[in-house]
Structure formats: C-alpha cells, structure tokens
Amino acid sequence: MCAPNTPTAILPANQVCFNRLGVTEPVYGPSAIQSVASQTSTAPYTELQKDDLAWECMDTTNVETKTFYMLSDEGRIGLAQVIYSNVMGVRTTAQFSSKIFSPNSTQHLWSSDNLHHFTFSPDKQSFHADNCAMELSEDGKSYTIKSSISKSSIVDLKFTQEAPGLVVGKDGTSSFGTDPKKPWGRMIHKFWPRCRVEGQILTKEGPVDFKGTGIFVHALQGMKPHFAAAKWNFANFHSPNYSAVMMEFTTPPSYGETVVTVGSVVKKDKVLFTGASPNTKAEHTDVKGDPENDWPEPGAVRFTWQGKTADDKQGKAVLEGSLGTRTDRVDVMGELPKFVKAIVAGAAGTKPYIYQYVPKMTLKLDIGGEVVEEEGQLFMEATFIS
Secondary structure, rough: OOOOOOOOOOOOOHHHHHHHHHHOOOHHHHHHHHHHHHOOOOOOEEEEEEHHHOOOOOOOOOOEEEEEEEEEEEOOOEEEEEEEEEEOOOEEEEEEEEEEEEOOOOOOEEEEOOOOEEEEEOOOOOOOEOEEEEEEOOOOEEEEEEEEOOEEEEEEEEEEEEEEEEEEEEOOOEEEEEOOOOOOEEEEEEEEEEEEEEEEEEEOOOOOOOOOEEEEEEEEEOOOOHHHEEEEEEEEEEOEEEEEEEEEEEOOOOHHOEEEEEEEEEEEEEEEEEEOOOEEEEEEEEEEOOOOOOOOOHHHHEEEEEEEOOOOOOEEEEEEEEOOOOOOEOOOHHOOOOOHHHHOOOOOOHHHHHHEEEEEEEEEEOOOOOEEEEEEEEEEEEEEOO
C-alpha cells in the first residue's frame, strides 16, 4: 500500500462511545493545522541527508512507514514496505508487506506478515527482524530490502538514488495543534523521487525481476492517523526520462477539511521543481462511485504540479485521463493487526478502502514555455477513511 495510508495504519473514527480510546475529536478548525505548504515560499525543497532517514520510533500513538515502489523494465509493478506502529503507547507492532500486481487479472500476489523480534540499528537507519532486514548503505544512497518471512514472496531488492532525496519545504512537516509552538501531532513525507532498482521477488511460480525504476517514501503520521486525514491521493509516475510523485491528504472536519499536497518532478538525476498546495493538487475529474460501499471512487483524474526551477523558471506538469478499471480495492479494516482490531472493534461505522490503479498516461511538462510530453506508467491510490 502506499507509504502513509497503509491498511495497518488506519483506525476508524466515528463513534462517540470510543472517546476514551481517542476515536473522536473536537472541531478545532483549519487554524489548528500548520501546512508544510507555508514553508515553500522560502524553501521550495530541502535535500535529504543520511541522518534525515533515521526511524523516529516515537513513544506515543503514531505510524511510520518506509515504502519502496518499483516499475520493472518489463513493465511489472510492485512494492515492499515495513510499517512500524505504536498504538496508544500500549504496544508497538511491525509488519512487512509486499505486492506484485498481476498484469492481466486482479489476482495479485499480496503478502503481509507480522514481524517478530524487530530492532533498529543504533543510529536508527536500519531495521531488522526475524527473516527480514531493511538496511541503508554507509553513504546513505541506497537501501537493500530482504525478506523471507513469506515463502510465497521472498524479497531481495536494492534501491539506489538517481535523483537526490528531498522533502518539500524546509523540513517536510505539517503540524497539528492550536498552539503552533507546541504541536500535538505531525505529518512528514520524505522522498527519493527516482531510484535505480535491482533485484527480484521470488514467487512460487518463479522469480520476478524488478530491474528498473522506483521511488522510496519515508512517512510519519505522528498522531492518531484517522485524526490527521480523512482521505488521500497518491500519484507515482515514471517514464523513460521523468518521474513525478504527489502525496495529498485532506483532514477531517476537526481540522477544517484542509487539503495538504506535496510533490516533485525530476528528470533522471535532476530535480526540476517541487510544489505544494494549492497550486499542486489532485482532482477527481470523473466520479463513478462504488455501489458496494458508497465511496466516491474516481473514474478519471488530473494531477497538477507547479513550482519554480533552480534558475527561477516557472514549471508546470500535468497528468490527466481515465483511470480505467481499478486494479485493486483494499479493505483497510480487513488488514488491521489483531491487536488494533480488538481495540477498535465495533467502531467501524465507516469502512475505509484503498482504490489502486495502474494506467498508462502522458506527462505534459512546461518549463518556462518549453513543452515536452512523454508517456509513462502511473501508479495511483485513492483512499477514503472517514
């Protein structure tokens, strides 16, 4: 699943009887969120250093993920993820998930397993558990991801930066709270927007080679995830020369249904520009709906990135078109760990879903009046929580 709104990351929120468990929240209004977009007037983006990639391992309720998405040279799409969560300061859990999307059906190879005896390296840059490891190289430029916890999906991958890692704004952080100097929650997304990928996932049918292109996302929801976001849009696009990523969330009414968007466009090893809301945005240009649960499933989208290049040219990129038939629909509640599910049992008045799509689209890029178009592969998620 996508880095910040992974199935195991979300708790439903709409029953008053669960107030003591933190399932509902007062209405604070939009002034109680300080969007990362406010940072971009002085710092459009900041390059990541090795120290910036450490796991935070907060001791209060939070969800932290490191997710790797890959597009092989043969067109296969997959992902691998470690998710670390702390539930109400009571218990920590870790889970490893991998997915290979089937090119011809909805019978995808999906594996998600609880991890045991998990630990972090002293510098919190690397993660280890029984039959699972995610390690950052000494120079901070590549990750290796290995897992044999599931015999149906044995993962051996390496992601190496092609374009520099970055956060949008000064530190990539949106904070929550009525006193900006003492926030009670945070949302952070860190990106390696274009990577070279090597390795494979070994399945029962044989190895799937993922030599190709990818993206890495390190996300932290430093608060109860369902308080931070009611819905998400995620776009991950790669073509032969360009990569574009966008992460957008909309807060619940408690924070004024505020939309926060971050994104970047890169050309091979160069960051062209980054953007943030409101000019960088995701739009559902057609809504076909899902009759099984009443969520407004999109039928077509437009993703727009806008920002300034390093030489102060205006940059704009657009992806738009039909999403076609969804590739998958993930029942979030069905993926919750047993411990979390026991806490929130009966509080699922809304049923969260993640809708996934993998259409081909053409990126239309305009840099200072110079226009380029290039077709590539989009991986898109629309998530509805509350």
